[in-house]
Amino acid sequence: MYIKSINLKNFRNYENQFIEFSPGKNIIYGLNGQGKTNIIEAIYFFQKGRSYRSQKDKEIINFKKEYAKIEASFEKENSKSDAFIFISDKKSIKVNGIQIDKLSELVGEYSMVIFTPDYLNLIKEGPGVRRNFLDNFISQIKPVYFKNLINYYRVLKQRNNLLKSRNKNIEDTLFLWDEKLSSIGVEICKMRSAAIEKINESVNLINGDNENIEIIKILYSPSIKGDYCDKENFLNQLKNSRERDLEKGITMTGPHRDDFDIFMNDINIKKYGSQGQMRSCVLKIKLSECEIIKEKTGEEPILLLDDILSELDEKRRKFFLDKIKNRQVILTCTDKEDFFEEECKLFHVEKGKIY
Ligand SMILES: Nc1ncnc2c1ncn2[C@@H]1O[C@H](COP(=O)(O)OP(=O)(O)OP(=O)(O)O)[C@@H](O)[C@H]1O
Ligand SMILES: [Mg+2]
CATH class of the missing domain: 1.20.1050.90 (RecF/RecN/SMC, N-terminal domain)
Known part of the structure; x- marks a missing residue:
């Protein structure tokens, strides 16, 4: 499966951001503290219905706002799936328009x-x-x-x-x-x-x-x-x-x-x-x-790689990149020059905006 797009509203340092991904490799690059991991966090939110970084849902709401919203479109092997998460004092999750009452209903929906x-x-x-x-x-x-x-x-x-x-x-x-x-x-x-x-x-x-x-x-x-x-x-x-x-x-x-x-x-x-x-x-x-x-x-799971390739030596990096071919990869790094001759979609992040 792959994620086609995500729309972030008041999510961490993103006030309004629409991102359209490629079904192949996606490279999100930028300096420290600009919002790369925030995108990985937003995508992974759909896996469990909560953040992998914060215990409290409200922490993902932009400091200056009252609520946050994430919408995403996924393409599966034989179907499409749209999901929606709204967080204010309460949390509401919908998959294809249907309200999810228990987080266990979400488990396995998005790999x-x-x-x-x-x-x-x-x-x-x-x-x-x-x-x-x-x-x-x-x-x-x-x-x-x-x-x-x-x-x-x-x-x-x-x-x-x-x-x-x-x-x-x-x-x-x-x-x-x-x-x-x-x-x-x-x-x-x-x-x-x-x-x-x-x-x-x-x-x-x-x-x-x-x-x-x-x-x-x-x-x-x-x-x-x-x-x-x-x-x-x-x-x-x-x-x-x-x-x-x-x-x-x-x-x-x-x-x-x-x-x-x-x-x-x-x-x-x-x-x-x-x-x-x-x-x-x-x-x-x-x-x-x-x-x-x-x-x-x-379903081929979506691979989210947050800043990990820079820690690998040349040989391991090559090995790893070779093994993750043929599936959707969303990868963050500080320096795009580091590793890509291959075909990939590039996103430059600066202060909560994608260019
Ligand atoms: N709730 C929030 N509201 C507004 N901004 C936030 C919120 N939570 C975190 N931030 C901001 O998001 C930025 C961090 O984003 P992120 O962790 O995605 O950075 P990064 O690009 O991955 O950086 P690094 O390369 O250091 O890992 C920080 O500037 C932080 O202040
Ligand atoms: Mg980061």
Whole structure:
């Protein structure tokens, strides 16, 4: 799929801006602080119905205005899709004129994969970043996963509230929450494990130069020990950690504490990988994310690349640009001279205006 156009009204430093994209490569260039990432943010808003940069929707409204509006036209494999987002004190989202009541209805509607400058955090940071990556990825290929996740976190919150309440005689109620948590939890674990296997199958097909083949393997590290597909086992572990949970006032076991480890040629890359190896590794994982989304949904995802190519050496940049051919790419950079001999549509950004 590709995005044909976007119309920004009072979005960050854009007061009124219409942009028409090419279905191929689009290069948004300009100096720091001019509004390049803001465009990536506006496009990606349609993926989840919220910003990937701000927790609060209102932060995207231009400082001097009361509301913001983003309209976009997408072209899919066999259909068109128009979307509309309005943000003031409330948020309203429409797809083809139909109001979206829950953000879960939007999941999977627009396929996009984003690379931002902090993409190395997938390796370097804590497990939350890796869970987010998985959650986002699986939701795009299996919308039911997103529903499970919302349910899981709802039940988890209720269980934690109960633990914190320190009421006596909570055993029966706790048992009810444990039942629910383990039913949904097992489904989440299964889907995470399957998604990781899928990435493992696909990631090593994306090989760079043959002299230096790096075999990447991701190992799921679930918080539930033993058979995480077995509800009884899940329940038992909740039961076993109950005393500790009560003491801490939070649930210490379950998919909300999952992680995964990434190995390159059998070496744990977080502990021993070089900066360059980490970059190759994440890029390949993200590329395989695109391939799997394409395979599972039939739609080529839109690639949003925010200022990442400047960090790659010549060889990696060439490799990467070669791999992202034949799909829509929206790429930001500070210097357009950097990399393009190829055909692409150029947009120069200056102080919230496109030239
Ligand atoms: N709500 C807002 N209202 C008005 N302007 C805003 C708002 N939020 C951010 N900005 C402005 O947007 C600009 C930053 O835009 P953006 O992050 O897109 O820059 P950039 O071109 O990607 O820069 P860099 O090259 O440094 O990454 C800043 O000047 C900032 O003050
Ligand atoms: Mg930026």
